[in-house]
Amino acid sequence: MKEKWISHPTILKGTSIDLIPLEKEHLEELYIAASDKELWELIPSDCSEKILFDKNYKLALSEREAGNQYPFVIRHKETHQLIGSTRLFEIFPSDRKLEIGWTWITKEFWGTTVNLECKLLLLTYCFETLKTNRVQLKTKDTNYRSRKAIEKIGGVFEGILRKDRIQHDGTTRNAAYYSILDDEWEAAKSKIKIQIEKKQNLTS
Structure with missing residues (x-):
């Protein structure tokens, strides 16, 4: 079994959302949020x-039990509803690297601060708590x-990577x-915070 780098439970608290560990009791509500086919067109x-x-x-x-992934649900603070999910995976403690992915949010929150806040919480945790050297992200070309x-x-x-997935x-x-590396994190964090502030100003 792989060394467990991420302690359980890990809860990441934000301004409009919290990232809380996925549990069996979340599955029914999470599926209702996930049942919109449009969310999965590019996944x-x-x-x-x-x-x-x-x-x-x-x-x-x-x-998660094997130490290979750490899945979260995204809970909207105002409504207390589950509005999506994300996870840490491709976890390699000995190389201090991992990947952020499997991120989706319901269409109601597309274009809001939710995805940016989600990334800010995860990346802050990765670089400032886990002390990762590298965080990887990927998407369909x-x-x-x-x-x-x-x-x-x-x-x-x-x-x-050609023909990477079926x-x-x-x-x-x-x-x-x-990827984002540890010595690029401060600049990346500033970029995310500026984008969040811009979106907040547009909706205020």
């Missing part, structure tokens, strides 16, 4: 389908919206890989 597994949802999220719980968002928070493009429909996906 390899279509978790709007109940069988695939159960498979992937029950696997995430067992992978043709998902230009996601790629632009990663670049805006300081992600450095590293290249394309998707739920049997087609293959090329993946665009990005």
Whole structure:
């Protein structure tokens, strides 16, 4: 079993959201949020389908026990509703590196501060608590919206892995890989905070 780098439970508290550890009791409510097929159009597994949802999220719980993943649900502070999920995975304590991914939020919160706040909480935890050297992010090579968002928070493009994943429909996906390193974190953190402030000003 892999060394458990992330202590359990880890709760990350933000301004509009909290990231809390995924538990079995969250699955029913989380699936209701995940059942919108549009959320999964650019993600390899279509978790709007109940069988695939159960498979992937029950696997995430067992992978946490093995020290391979740490899944969170995103809870909206004002409504107390679950509005999405994210996780840490590809966890390698000996190399002080991991990946942030499997992030999705309900359409109601697209274009708000939620995704930025989610990334700020996770990256702050990774670099300032875990003392990671490297945090990796990836997305489908043709998902230009996601790629632009990663670049805006300081992600450095590293290249394309061709036919990196087989998707739920049997087609293959090329993946665009990005990373943020420990000595790039302060600049990235400033970029994220500026973007959050801009969005807050637009809605105030």
